Amino acid sequence: MSEEYLSLLKYYRDPKLAKAIKIKxxxxxRKIEENVMIMHVCGSHEWTITHYGIRTLLPDxxxxxxxxxxxxxxxxxxxxxxxxxxxxxxxxxxTYGDMSRARGTKMSLQDAKALGGDVRIIYGVQDAVKMAxxxxxxxxxxxxxxxxxxxxxxxxxxxxxxxxxLSFLVSYRYTPAIQGSVMESNVLGIDAFISAGHSATITGxxxxxxxxLRSKKPMVATGFEPIxxxxxxxxxxxxxxxxxxxxxxxxxxSVTWEGNVKAxxxxxxxxxxxDGYVRGVAIFPKAGFRLKDEFRKYDARxxxxxxxxxxxxxxxxxxARCGEVVMGLxxxxxxxxxxxxxxxDDPKGAPMVSQEGxxxxxxxHKIVNVAPRCKR
Amino acid sequence: MCVAFPxxxxxxxxxxxxxxxxxxxxxxxxxxxxxxxxxxDYVLVHAGYAIQVVDEEEAxxxxxxxxxxxxxxxxxxxIQDFNExxxxxxE
Numbered sequence: 101m102s103e104e105y106l107s108l109l110k111y112y113r114d115p116k117l118a119k120a121i122k123i124k125x126x127x128x129x130r131k132i133e134e135n136v137m138i139m140h141v142c143g144s145h146e147w148t149i150t151h152y153g154i155r156t157l158l159p160d161x162x163x164x165x166x167x168x169x170x171x172x173x174x175x176x177x178x179x180x181x182x183x184x185x186x187x188x189x190x191x192x193x194x195t196y197g198d199m200s201r202a203r204g205t206k207m208s209l210q211d212a213k214a215l216g217g218d219v220r221i222i223y224g225v226q227d228a229v230k231m232a233x234x235x236x237x238x239x240x241x242x243x244x245x246x247x248x249x250x251x252x253x254x255x256x257x258x259x260x261x262x263x264x265x266l267s268f269l270v271s272y273r274y275t276p277a278i279q280g281s282v283m284e285s286n287v288l289g290i291d292a293f294i295s296a297g298h299s300a301t302i303t304g305x306x307x308x309x310x311x312x313l314r315s316k317k318p319m320v321a322t323g324f325e326p327i328x329x330x331x332x333x334x335x336x337x338x339x340x341x342x343x344x345x346x347x348x349x350x351x352x353x354s355v356t357w358e359g360n361v362k363a364x365x366x367x368x369x370x371x372x373x374x375d376g377y378v379r380g381v382a383i384f385p386k387a388g389f390r391l392k393d394e395f396r397k398y399d400a401r402x403x404x405x406x407x408x409x410x411x412x413x414x415x416x417x418x419x420a421r422c423g424e425v426v427m428g429l430x431x432x433x434x435x436x437x438x439x440x441x442x443x444x445d446d447p448k449g450a451p452m453v454s455q456e457g458x459x460x461x462x463x464x465h466k467i468v469n470v471a472p473r474c475k476r
Numbered sequence: 477m478c479v480a481f482p483x484x485x486x487x488x489x490x491x492x493x494x495x496x497x498x499x500x501x502x503x504x505x506x507x508x509x510x511x512x513x514x515x516x517d518y519v520l521v522h523a524g525y526a527i528q529v530v531d532e533e534e535a536x537x538x539x540x541x542x543x544x545x546x547x548x549x550x551x552x553x554x555i556q557d558f559n560e561x562x563x564x565x566x567e
Contacts, residue, residue, distance in 0.1 A: 144479050196523070224524020226492075226507060246523070249480075252510055253525040260491075298480050301520065301528045324479075354520055354528050363510040363527070455479075 112325030121330040122157055128337040129159035135474035136162050137289060138336055139428055141169035141279050142296035143456020144324050150461050152326040154333075155471050162333065163474045165428035168278055169296055171246040172198045172454035173426050174378040177415070179271045180204030182406045183243045187217030191404075192235075194228040195243035197221045198454040201447065205415060209243075225254045232266035240266045241400050247275045248302045251389055252363035255370035258395055267400040272389035273376050275299040280311030281384045283319070288428065292318040292336040294329070297351040304359025305347050312347050322350040370395055379450060380416055380423025417442075422449035425458050431470045432459040439463060480522035482530050485513050495521060 111117065129136070140146065146166040149155060155164060168174055181204035187193045193209055200209040200219055213219040218238075222228055225242055232240040240263075244254050251272045258268070275296055283293060295308065300321040312319060318339040322332035331350045339345050349355050369392075376388025391399045400406065416422045420442065421435040432438045432451070442448035444463050451457035485508065487494035493508040507525035519526035 226505060226524055249527060250523050253507055253523060256510060298522060298527060353530055360510060360528060366510065
């Protein structure tokens with residue numbers, strides 16, 4: 101990587117620039133006077149906000165809350181249960197490291213591994229394809245979790261052709277549908293949205309338009325550096341001040357209106373959208389991916405006769421309030437288990453597992469207090 | 477899982493490419509077929525595949541806009557105040 105390229109990153113963390121934007125944010129917040137609650141829907145945004153202390157920089161009437169965006173957190177426990185069962189039955193389970201640590205209703209894939217299951221951590225679907233090719237005598241399963249960012253590579257491999265001994269347990273969720281539903285619902289009282297930058301890199305901003313038309317809530321897609329997030333907040337406040345809500349793009353170096361069309365085409369050839377359950381929260385219309393009929397033979401649910409229970413509600417460990425954390429209704433310290441029985445090295449709930457989980461992020465930053473709030 | 481790293485394409489073999497992430501990290505199995513990348517381009521890599529070609533020019537433009545913003549600020553003094561608090565080490 102060139103020095104020149106790396107030096108670009110410095111700008112995105114430039115304290116002088118941050119201060120300049122903060123001054124603008126302060127000015128606007130005084131002008132607006134009203135409380136503004138902004139929701140973001142990406143674990144990486146939560147990391148930036150928490151790590152760089154952005155919440156503490158914001159004026160009293162501006163609040164940023166973490167919404168449903170952590171792939172591990174939203175994966176239904178019943179899907180994890182299915183993968184665990186198959187691991188114990190002798191199927192080689194391939195998945196991402198974070199996912200292997202999230203518990204289903206009884207145990208995690210790591211627990212299944214300790215009991216003798218063959219659970220392998222991979223970094224991309226192509227690793228699973230390679231492994232399955234190398235060991236044709238074994239049955240492999242790829243636990244396909246994540247959002248729009250992880251789905252296209254899987255679709256690509258399926259189109260190209262995967263070995264017969266590899267099946268897919270698809271649990272992908274479509275971010276625009278989840279964010280869109282939250283935008284349209286007034287239950288949480290969210291005034292504006294920061295959209296997930298890498299998900300929007302794939303989907304583009306176009307799919308958000310229909311939700312925007314109905315909700316008329318400001319929305320800015322942004323990157324993951326502190327300057328990106330501050331800029332997004334500034335842009336949102338400007339929209340509110342001017343009384344002109346719109347869809348804006350701060351992350352122009354990656355996000356476009358149309359998105360990654362190539363990736364979208366590949367996804368559309370392989371998946372259909374159906375209602376998708378977000379763990380501990382609700383079923384969101386058109387938020388789940390399902391393999392199209394011609395790829396059903398690779399569907400682990402068909403192959404192993406798994407009852408598709410992804411639409412049914414599931415429970416967290418007794419007393420845990422994971423679902424409320426995932427929806428931004430409460431902060432992690434409000435959960436009675438947070439940092440008591442549920443810790444990063446022994447997570448009880450999914451938000452404490454992943455680097456994208458709000459509880460994990462807050463725990464790693466040793467935050468024990470509730471964030472300042474302007475509404476509720 | 478939403479974290480993506482930029483890297484430079486140094487070689488392309490069919491669907492896959494060799495990507496230099498800097499700091500001596502080079503991976504040769506990054507799926508490049510979902511973007512239109514050439515050798516020498518910078519790509520944003522997520523979960524083993526490139527999700528986007530990063531436009532360096534565009535990145536630079538964004539930076540200029542932000543710099544513009546700093547410049548147009550009438551509160552030059554506030555920036556000076558900030559420098560005193562944060563120090564000038566980052567310049």
